[in-house]
Amino acid sequence: MENVMFSLEGFNFGEVQDMLSSADNVGKHFSSYGTEDWEESVATDALYSGYGFYQQPELCHHSYSDVGLFDNLRFDFASPQIETCLEEISELGEIPTEIQDVIQQKKDKQLPFSLASLELLKNYGTGFRRLTGEKRIEPSIDKAPLTKMSSRKLSTEEIMRTAGERFIRSSSRAVEDVVSMLGNPFNLLFSDLSDEEIRDVELAEFLLASVEKVGDQQYERAKRFLNQCDNLSSDKGNPVQRVVYYFSEALRERIDRETGRISAKENGKKPLFDVDLEMMSSNPTVLAFHEAVPFPQVLQFTGLQAIVENVAEAKRIHVIDLEIRNGVQWTLLMQSLASQCGCPIELLKITAVGTAGKNIIEETGKNLENFAQSLNLPFSYKIVMVSDMLDLKEDLFEINPDEKVVVYAFLSLRSLIAVPNRLENIMKVVRNISPCMMVVNEVEVNLNSPVFVNRFIEGLFFFSAYFDCLDACMKRDDPNRMVTESMYFRDGIRDIVAAEGEERKTRHVKLDVWRAFFSRYGMEEIELSAASLYQANLLVQKFPCGSSCTIEFDGKSLLVGWKGTPIHSTSVWKFI
Structure with missing residues (x-):
């Protein structure tokens, strides 16, 4: 009706x-x-990861009427034969994310910041899984020269995607510290950007570099990039600065947890602020x-x-x-x-x-x-x-x-x-x-991946869009906006980045x-x-x-x- x-x-x-x-x-x-996933080209980590298995539709032969025994359903995607095949497919950029994550966990100690994470970042860099609407700036990651930017102001998410493109290009070089990152020669990407946008892109790059180092358990190197994030970001600044501020803060907490500076007992403390x-x-x-x-x-x-x-x-x-x-x-x-x-x-x-x-x-x-x-x-x-x-x-x-x-x-x-x-x-x-x-x-949004870096990237682009929305809908010094970001959003970001296992509620x-x-x-x-x-x-x-x-x-x-x-x-x- x-x-x-x-x-x-x-x-x-x-x-x-x-x-x-x-x-x-x-x-x-x-x-x-x-009145008041499984993507088009990349399969996302499913809800099923919470049940202890990963599943593709063509491999699912279980009756939908059987609602129990989730934990007994698991497919061995990380077998040597499948792994070899997937590594070949990955060269074409078609490896499903949910399968990548299983292989990723197997190789985690060897290369935590893996092809899976870079592919996810690359997908966002090319405007992956977007709604229709105004024409977006779609930087080309695989082609040179770089796409010339529009003269209009970039959104927060576009800043992150631009930084992601630069980061992927620089990932083939030995970017080990702040000095080498600042020496990145790919400055053609900055044509037609304002000074503020250039600073925001560089700030976002520091954040991506820090999460790469955290994923590789290179904590001292990660802290060098986080120091730059701390110097350039602010919880009272523009949306990019605010996003980086809270993600950088959560990364520091993760480092403290993994290095033992925060004890398991402190991890288990009940938060004073109950978002729900x-x-x-x-x-x-x-x-x-x-x-x-x-x-x-x-x-x-x-x-x-x-x-x-x-x-x-x-x-x-x-x-x-x-x-x-x-x-x-x-x-x-x-x-x-x-x-x-x-x-x-x-x-x-x-x-x-x-x-x-x-x-x-x-x-x-x-x-x-x-x-x-x-x-x-x-x-x-x-x-x-x-x-x-x-x-x-x-x-x-x-x-x-x-x-x-x-x-x-x-x-x-x-x-x-x-x-x-x-x-x-x-x-x-x-x-x-x-x-x-x-x-x-x-x-x-998919925040159910068992792979920390994948969750980070998904969460970064999601919250970038949300912070951009708040900037358009509420004044920057609005007390209610400050509380929304510093309590509600901060709690969600911390859960994505710093928490693991049963403590991670945001899925x-x-x-x-x-x-x-x-x-x-x-x-x-x-x-x-x-x-x-x-x-x-x-x-x-x-x-x-x-x-x-x-x-x-x-x-x-x-x-x-x-x-x-x-x-x-x-x-x-x-x-x-």
């Missing part, structure tokens, strides 16, 4: 937030609320980010549009939210349901699932109940709290046969990749509940990996409507920085990005 749409007219995210936080104002200020818990609350930083940056609202509106289309004729709707946060998205659903004339709603029930922050979840429920009351909308709010997601059972949910059940997973599955048994349990519960649909919003994977994972549970992707794409494009136009936000279909799902770099995905699923 694509003709069922929200209206964006008159919507103000901040106003809705204020209303939710003040029961006295509910109804008084209400007016009109509307903080993001559940309606603190000023979270609200400012949601209001200034397009991504959260685009994801919420797109998912809600899909829900409205699929439950438009239902009289009783039950939404199971796996991580409800402040619940602002459900005020929009309430408004849509309350305005229906042909099919009046008998009950909207929301069940919030959580393992922590019960007081926050309860407060969200009270605000939603007040909001529903102001609309005269029949509403019920339930909480399912479990100490561990392994304890989640379908009988904890009050499911009635006359309800249309929807499962909503907004950035909630990513934290479970590191604990696959819990993720598996949630999927079993969802399958037993058998909802009419499951909406999944996730981060579109995002891309949409194609989720597709393969969901298919194991008999789930089929539902095609998002043209109305969803229309709504997303209409919404980003309301942001001053919206022209740089890129949105397009990826198969049946939607990818949202920044200047062509994918950032988030929205997909909808049903059981077959």
